[in-house]
Amino acid sequence: MNLIVIGLNHRSAPVEVREQLAFARTSLGEAHTRLLAASPVHETVILSTCNRVEVYALTDNVSDASRSVREFLHNHHRLADRIDTHLYEHHDDSCIHHLLEVACGIDSMVLGETEIFGQVKEAYSVAQKAGTTGVVLNRVFQKVFSAAKHIRSTTAIARGSTSVGTVAVDLAEKIFGKLGRCTVMVIGTGEMSAATARALQNRGTGAILVCSRTHERAEALAGQLQGRAISYDQWPSEFPAVDIVISSTAAPHPIVTREKLGPLMKIRRQRPLFLIDIAVPRDIERSCEELESVYLYDIDDLQQIARENLAAREREVATCHTLIDQHVRRLAEWLDRNRGAVEDRYHRRVADPSLHDPAHTQVS
Amino acid sequence: MTDRTFLWLAQVFYATSCVVTLRRLVSAGGGPSLQRANYAAMAAGFVLHTVFLYLRGRALGRCPLTNLFETQAFVAWAAVLFFLLIGPSYRVSFLGAFTAPLVLVICLAALLLPVDAVQTTPPRHSAWIEFHAAIAVVACGAFALAFVMGAMYLLQERQLKTRHLTSSFLLLPSIEQLDVIHFRLLIMGFVMLTAGMVGGIISYHIVGHWTIPKIIWAWSVWTLYGAVVVARGLWTLRGRKVAVASMATFALMLVGFWGVNLFQR
Numbered sequence A: 001m002n003l004i005v006i007g008l009n010h011r012s013a014p015v016e017v018r019e020q021l022a023f024a025r026t027s028l029g030e031a032h033t034r035l036l037a038a039s040p041v042h043e044t045v046i047l048s049t050c051n052r053v054e055v056y057a058l059t060d061n062v063s064d065a066s067r068s069v070r071e072f073l074h075n076h077h078r079l080a081d082r083i084d085t086h087l088y089e090h091h092d093d094s095c096i097h098h099l100l101e102v103a104c105g106i107d108s109m110v111l112g113e114t115e116i117f118g119q120v121k122e123a124y125s126v127a128q129k130a131g132t133t134g135v136v137l138n139r140v141f142q143k144v145f146s147a148a149k150h151i152r153s154t155t156a157i158a159r160g161s162t163s164v165g166t167v168a169v170d171l172a173e174k175i176f177g178k179l180g181r182c183t184v185m186v187i188g189t190g191e192m193s194a195a196t197a198r199a200l201q202n203r204g205t206g207a208i209l210v211c212s213r214t215h216e217r218a219e220a221l222a223g224q225l226q227g228r229a230i231s232y233d234q235w236p237s238e239f240p241a242v243d244i245v246i247s248s249t250a251a252p253h254p255i256v257t258r259e260k261l262g263p264l265m266k267i268r269r270q271r272p273l274f275l276i277d278i279a280v281p282r283d284i285e286r287s288c289e290e291l292e293s294v295y296l297y298d299i300d301d302l303q304q305i306a307r308e309n310l311a312a313r314e315r316e317v318a319t320c321h322t323l324i325d326q327h328v329r330r331l332a333e334w335l336d337r338n339r340g341a342v343e344d345r346y347h348r349r350v351a352d353p354s355l356h357d358p359a360h361t362q363v364s
Numbered sequence B: 001m002t003d004r005t006f007l008w009l010a011q012v013f014y015a016t017s018c019v020v021t022l023r024r025l026v027s028a029g030g031g032p033s034l035q036r037a038n039y040a041a042m043a044a045g046f047v048l049h050t051v052f053l054y055l056r057g058r059a060l061g062r063c064p065l066t067n068l069f070e071t072q073a074f075v076a077w078a079a080v081l082f083f084l085l086i087g088p089s090y091r092v093s094f095l096g097a098f099t100a101p102l103v104l105v106i107c108l109a110a111l112l113l114p115v116d117a118v119q120t121t122p123p124r125h126s127a128w129i130e131f132h133a134a135i136a137v138v139a140c141g142a143f144a145l146a147f148v149m150g151a152m153y154l155l156q157e158r159q160l161k162t163r164h165l166t167s168s169f170l171l172l173p174s175i176e177q178l179d180v181i182h183f184r185l186l187i188m189g190f191v192m193l194t195a196g197m198v199g200g201i202i203s204y205h206i207v208g209h210w211t212i213p214k215i216i217w218a219w220s221v222w223t224l225y226g227a228v229v230v231a232r233g234l235w236t237l238r239g240r241k242v243a244v245a246s247m248a249t250f251a252l253m254l255v256g257f258w259g260v261n262l263f264q265r
Helices: A016-020 A023-037 A062-076 A092-104 A115-130 A135-154 A162-176 A191-202 A215-225 A233-241 A258-267 A286-290 A300-353 B003-027 B032-060 B068-089 B095-110 B127-162 B173-209 B212-233 B238-263
Strands: A002-009 A040-050 A054-059 A090-092 A186-188 A206-213 A228-231 A243-245 A273-277 A293-298
Touching: A002 A062, A002 A092, A016 A054, A023 A040, A023 A062, A023 A115, A040 A115, A040 A135, A040 B212, A054 A062, A054 A092, A054 A135, A062 A162, A092 A115, A092 A135, A092 A300, A115 A228, A135 A300, A162 A191, A162 A243, A162 A273, A162 B127, A162 B173, A186 A191, A186 A233, A186 A273, A191 A215, A191 A243, A191 B127, A206 A215, A215 A228, A228 A233, A233 A258, A233 A300, A258 A286, A258 B127, A273 B095, A286 A293, A293 A300, A293 B095, B003 B095, B032 B068, B032 B095, B068 B127, B068 B173, B068 B238, B095 B127, B127 B173, B127 B238, B173 B212, B173 B238, B212 B238
Parallel strands: A186 A206, A186 A243, A206 A228, A243 A273, A273 A293
Antiparallel strands: A002 A054, A002 A090, A040 A054
């Protein structure tokens, strides 16, 4: 009885191959049952995200299972070409090790990202509902979830943000706490400012004001962000009510100067103001940072923080691997201890399908 | 085993809490388990600290505030009390990291310096004096925690301003949250201090015993904290300045308190 994973990810395959292999969310449950029927495997979980497609399975015969899972992927997606060169395969301890790396975000494109954890959970839940998991994969996935949580909370692998937008959100939260009452003003309608505004909006900021020299563009972006477009000359009058400013105009000279900002800060009674300047050349005069309660970050500052956070995550990889090894050892010991009992139950079930479903069989 | 032993034992736990904090900073990970360990260490220290105050109070037959040592220990106890109440209810992460060292310093100063003198002449006993002293000391506990909040505010504000983020950045709360809780602690402390001052005036009329330095000190502290609370309430003082003013007032209060008591001796 062996564990096996066959799959591809962003490193082993280009997007043209990955997109051909991706499973539609709606048909994933059915794909599980078809795979179980078509291959010599007892249990299976299919993980399909934009960066990876992986099939985890429990089998008696590794080489047969490997061949039929590859065949299944090929037939299911009606592929014209063979994709074997892009596929990787891990067995037993190495399979659990891989799953843990995936769940912790170590195998992700952005090191330590946490979205993958939810995606693995979702994949397991779909497989469970389709009835293709049993005593072994249930145990493996559940233990992997608690191990990944433990690793994420005891190391800095998922710490800090690694993109300009999310770094800005982190900073905003360390200034204002909850962002619900924060008003955001977007000056200029660049792609980057829209992305940053969206990142802030996703974390629950309040009203969004958009202004641009071209009012139509301001209205278009305001429409996307469900905000309000204001005319370019209006921004100083709206300023006292604003908490976060994202500026990215193409203006050749600074548009927010210390001279203009000083009196506005007095009207705001020195309430904190977070200035995000992602324009090059810069829109906000650097000397504004000397004003009390003003926190000014330009694109270089944000990128620098993102880089430092990523570097800090990279330093944690070795610690994560040590912890992963410990968890793998524990799971492998459990598998060894129960291999006989599991094999026995599956073989009896093959001999007599009316026997109790192994998914609910108790193994110590 | 004297009652002081319990206070020493409490210090072991407060010191443990300091070590746990260092580990959280160094390991960079420091998840909820270390935060729980920190809180548990502080709670254990608090229990032993309470045992000390109870034993001392029972031996004296009154509130244990008869000398500098006892008062100092009482202030530290009140600070830990506020920490245990405020930390979890406002979800202020990393508060213990700053509270434990302050409490440790206050207690160790009291334990190591020869200030645990037995009062030869029993002070004139009045319920009002005890109320006055006890509530004023609890107010000092609130001010001590406000001092802690102020230090956290200054550290976090500095990181945000200079864009130099250390490993404490993600552990510390937002400056707005620190500002709000800091202000609430100042109000709480000031209300209790005012009640203590009223108790002092009443007890003076009953007992008729007072010393000029102590009165000058008490009214100065009350005026300074009052000014900080009013200025923050009216928004004339904001952000860093509130933190600096509150921390400076607390330091002045401690220095003044030692000065007055040593002067009296």
